[in-house]
Amino acid sequence: MSELLLPPEHRYAKIIKEKLNEDGSELSVLNLGPTHPATHGIFQNILLMDGERILEAEPTIGYIHRAFEKIAENRPFYQITPLTDRMNYCSSPINNMGWWMTLEKLLNIEVPKRAQYLRVIVMELARITDHLICNSILGVDTGAYTGFLYVFQFREKIYEIYEEICGARLTTNMGRIGGFERDWSPAAFEKLDTFLKDFPAAWKEFENLFERNRIFLDRTVNVGAISAEQAMAYGFTGPNLRAAGVDYDVRVAHPYSSYEDFDFIVPVGKSGDTYDRFCVRNAEIWESLSIIRQALDKMPAGNEYHAQVPDYYLPPKEDVYNSMESLIYHFKIVMGEVPVPVAEIYHPVEGGNGEIGFYLVTDGSRTPYRLHFRRPCFIYYQAYPEMIKGALLSDAIVILSSLNVIAGELDA
Amino acid sequence: MALENTQIQDKLTETFSSSVFNFQEERDIFSVETSADKITALILFLKNDADLRFHFLTDLCGVHYPDNEIDRQFAIVYHLHNWYENKRIRIKVYLNGEKPEIKSISNIFLSSNWMERETYDFYGVNFIGHPQLKRILNMDEMVSFPMRKEFPMEDSGRTDKDDRFFGRTTTNC
Amino acid sequence: MSDSNINMVAPPEGVVGEGYFATKLNDVVGLARANSLWPLPFATSCCGIEFMATMASHYDLARFGSERVSFSPRQADMLLVMGTISKKMAPILRQVYEQMAEPRWVIAVGACASSGGVFDTYSVLQGIDKVIPVDVYVPGCPPRPEQIVDGVMRLQELVKSESVRRRSSPEYQELLASYNIS
Numbered sequence: 001m002s003e004l005l006l007p008p009e010h011r012y013a014k015i016i017k018e019k020l021n022e023d024g025s026e027l028s029v030l031n032l033g034p035t036h037p038a039t040h041g042i043f044q045n046i047l048l049m050d051g052e053r054i055l056e057a058e059p060t061i062g063y064i065h066r067a068f069e070k071i072a073e074n075r076p077f078y079q080i081t082p083l084t085d086r087m088n089y090c091s092s093p094i095n096n097m098g099w100w101m102t103l104e105k106l107l108n109i110e111v112p113k114r115a116q117y118l119r120v121i122v123m124e125l126a127r128i129t130d131h132l133i134c135n136s137i138l139g140v141d142t143g144a145y146t147g148f149l150y151v152f153q154f155r156e157k158i159y160e161i162y163e164e165i166c167g168a169r170l171t172t173n174m175g176r177i178g179g180f181e182r183d184w185s186p187a188a189f190e191k192l193d194t195f196l197k198d199f200p201a202a203w204k205e206f207e208n209l210f211e212r213n214r215i216f217l218d219r220t221v222n223v224g225a226i227s228a229e230q231a232m233a234y235g236f237t238g239p240n241l242r243a244a245g246v247d248y249d250v251r252v253a254h255p256y257s258s259y260e261d262f263d264f265i266v267p268v269g270k271s272g273d274t275y276d277r278f279c280v281r282n283a284e285i286w287e288s289l290s291i292i293r294q295a296l297d298k299m300p301a302g303n304e305y306h307a308q309v310p311d312y313y314l315p316p317k318e319d320v321y322n323s324m325e326s327l328i329y330h331f332k333i334v335m336g337e338v339p340v341p342v343a344e345i346y347h348p349v350e351g352g353n354g355e356i357g358f359y360l361v362t363d364g365s366r367t368p369y370r371l372h373f374r375r376p377c378f379i380y381y382q383a384y385p386e387m388i389k390g391a392l393l394s395d396a397i398v399i400l401s402s403l404n405v406i407a408g409e410l411d412a
Numbered sequence: 413m414a415l416e417n418t419q420i421q422d423k424l425t426e427t428f429s430s431s432v433f434n435f436q437e438e439r440d441i442f443s444v445e446t447s448a449d450k451i452t453a454l455i456l457f458l459k460n461d462a463d464l465r466f467h468f469l470t471d472l473c474g475v476h477y478p479d480n481e482i483d484r485q486f487a488i489v490y491h492l493h494n495w496y497e498n499k500r501i502r503i504k505v506y507l508n509g510e511k512p513e514i515k516s517i518s519n520i521f522l523s524s525n526w527m528e529r530e531t532y533d534f535y536g537v538n539f540i541g542h543p544q545l546k547r548i549l550n551m552d553e554m555v556s557f558p559m560r561k562e563f564p565m566e567d568s569g570r571t572d573k574d575d576r577f578f579g580r581t582t583t584n585c
Numbered sequence: 586m587s588d589s590n591i592n593m594v595a596p597p598e599g600v601v602g603e604g605y606f607a608t609k610l611n612d613v614v615g616l617a618r619a620n621s622l623w624p625l626p627f628a629t630s631c632c633g634i635e636f637m638a639t640m641a642s643h644y645d646l647a648r649f650g651s652e653r654v655s656f657s658p659r660q661a662d663m664l665l666v667m668g669t670i671s672k673k674m675a676p677i678l679r680q681v682y683e684q685m686a687e688p689r690w691v692i693a694v695g696a697c698a699s700s701g702g703v704f705d706t707y708s709v710l711q712g713i714d715k716v717i718p719v720d721v722y723v724p725g726c727p728p729r730p731e732q733i734v735d736g737v738m739r740l741q742e743l744v745k746s747e748s749v750r751r752r753s754s755p756e757y758q759e760l761l762a763s764y765n766i767s
Contacts, residue, residue, distance in 0.1 A: 379523050
């Protein structure tokens with residue numbers, strides 16, 4: 001069978017032949033993906049199997065390569081936010097805010113405290129949705145569909161909050177240079193309050209369902225473990241790195257958007273296995289909830305939601321129709337004719353999966369000269385073949401979902 | 413004691429003399445420039461030196477400058493990060509436009525493997541010594557390098573963007 | 586069951602008498618097909634996440650007879666293409682379509698699957714109708730779950746009224762031939 005699948009010069013062919021000569025055992029080649037239903041996205045792995053055990057894996061990626069970076073070079077700064085949405089679509093607001101903060105760094109804009117706190121709230125909500133999807137899907141892959149069905153209701157609640165803020169559910173395209181496009185409605189705060197009341201109990205139940213569950217423990221403990229040294233060598237960041245015991249978090253290392261005002265712990269695991277990744281994400285959800293509460297408590301009074309930067313911040317529509325000055329600003333911003341300094345900027349934010357970096361090179365024109373996204377998934381997915389070596393086939397699926405590799409971010 | 417720019421600069425000048433140059437603090441990241449043949453030595457030094465300890469490769473990417481002189485048409489940009497001191501550094505290397513070549517650092521940082529493949533895929537920069545330098549995101553059959561500035565963004569085969577449908581041709585036939 | 590509010594599908598037009606019910610075969614087959622469409626989710630990106638929401642508790646696509654998500658193309662009736670299809674992915678999409686048994690229907694969910702969406706780039710297929718025939722297009726980037734459900738219901742309408750002979754008609758063969766699918 002395996003000869004049919006592989007060209008004879010493929011490196012697997014040699015291994016198969018050697019093994020056959022050595023002890024007569026026959027290895028097989030299995031093509032996992034790119035449309036395998038259990039892989040949540042399109043990843044292809046050609047596996048060399050000894051029975052149920054994986055000996056070698058060869059990943060192919062790029063199946064949804066959409067050329068974000070090429071598009072970014074051809075679009076004014078404003079029009080790049082929708083691209084960042086579609087990169088990690090499980091936590092779009094983090095990407096949006098990361099992009100705005102990059103531009104604010106470029107233009108030296110100070111964002112008012114209240115807008116910063118609002119950003120923190122929405123970013124932490126996004127982190128919750130991201131981890132919630134990852135952990136509930138991990139549940140599905142280990143055979144517990146219930147958890148997924150239960151907690152997805154609460155993801156809908158977060159989407160309702162997003163809708164109150166910006167009108168969209170998934171690909172939010174939220175915010176502007178200097179803050180938000182509009183102030184949050186009272187309904188948004190109301191929904192946030194309800195969410196903060198109801199969600200903890202449900203999440204506790206979800207945790208209880210898994211944390212000491214015999215089946216779940218058997219499927220995840222010591223599965224797909226990666227040591228801290230290896231994780232760092234492979235460029236891991238975010239929860240996957242923290243599960244291996246390294247407490248690197250961009251929110252702490254380079255506090256942005258006033259993260260330094262909040263008390264939170266950076267949860268770390270010990271062994272870097274699937275179970276630790278699950279637990280770190282769970283713990284981060286609790287921390288996110290606490291950060292949101294703190295932000296609501298400390299929220300400065302007033303209704304300031306954006307910086308006063310008429311050069312870059314779109315004026316309200318009413319003024320555009322009624323005042324000449326606003327109309328000019330509107331025109332200039334929409335046409336991308338605003339002055340931009342020549343600079344090179346690298347701005348990292350802590351995304352759902354790790355350090356999302358924006359490396360922006362400008363030449364003073366209306367579009368970025370070069371915009372490179374540091375995509376955590378792309379960088380740590382290369383460790384996947386190493387992690388599944390020697391694992392069972394069914395474990396490979398569990399490891400993949402615990403890494404939370406998002407295809408959109410992987411392939412850019 | 414935090415790692416200061418001057419300290420890094422002194423150390424690098426001491427070891428590499430004039431082949432590491434153009435020191436500057438660009439916004440919040442200290443950046444240096446080096447020549448293509450010194451890159452592995454420099455990165456190894458930054459990684460292993462007891463004071464510098466830039467042990468984490470954050471990012472690696474290419475930039476195309478077709479308007480520069482021929483020897484500076486491609487730039488490879490490395491971002492390293494020292495987590496102990498929380499210090500970042502940016503290293504830039506300019507390459508020849510006709511034959512972009514640079515030594516691979518994939519044996520120093522495992523994570524650079526795919527990033528170098530991506531850069532090769534986008535710009536056609538040849539990373540010497542890379543274990544598996546082939547396309548990663550685009551199709552293997554592709555011949556051009558899409559992130560070079562001269563490569564068009566849009567799909568040439570698209571039919572619904574015919575100028576005639578938008579009244580953009582003079583005859584409008 | 587008397588106190589439940591389950592909605593039964595209305596029977597097709599026909600002649601009712603004592604002990605018998607006469608109607609057209611077409612209608613009965615259409616009715617059966619339309620209310621047991623097994624979806625094959627071909628989820629590649631963002632729209633796939635919205636499809637997850639569609640299948641999950643809040644929106645529950647199972648209400649429309651799509652309880653079983655068929656991950657094997659052989660047992661699926663309705664191919665839901667959700668997300669960007671790059672040129673690298675196009676041959677695989679086509680292969681999946683070819684593996685499906687007749688009758689098969691295709692819904693292009695979202696702007697990317699319908700037309701390439703915002704990704705008008707060298708690497709993205711500008712709409713899946715370049716490689717396979719599509720029955721229903723669902724607009725949106727991404728469409729809300731309600732829209733996806735609406736798309737499925739529109740498809741149900743199509744399925745209900747489809748003649749049992751359509752799949753062997755020369756027009757249909759011609760359509761497939763135009764895509765080079767035999």
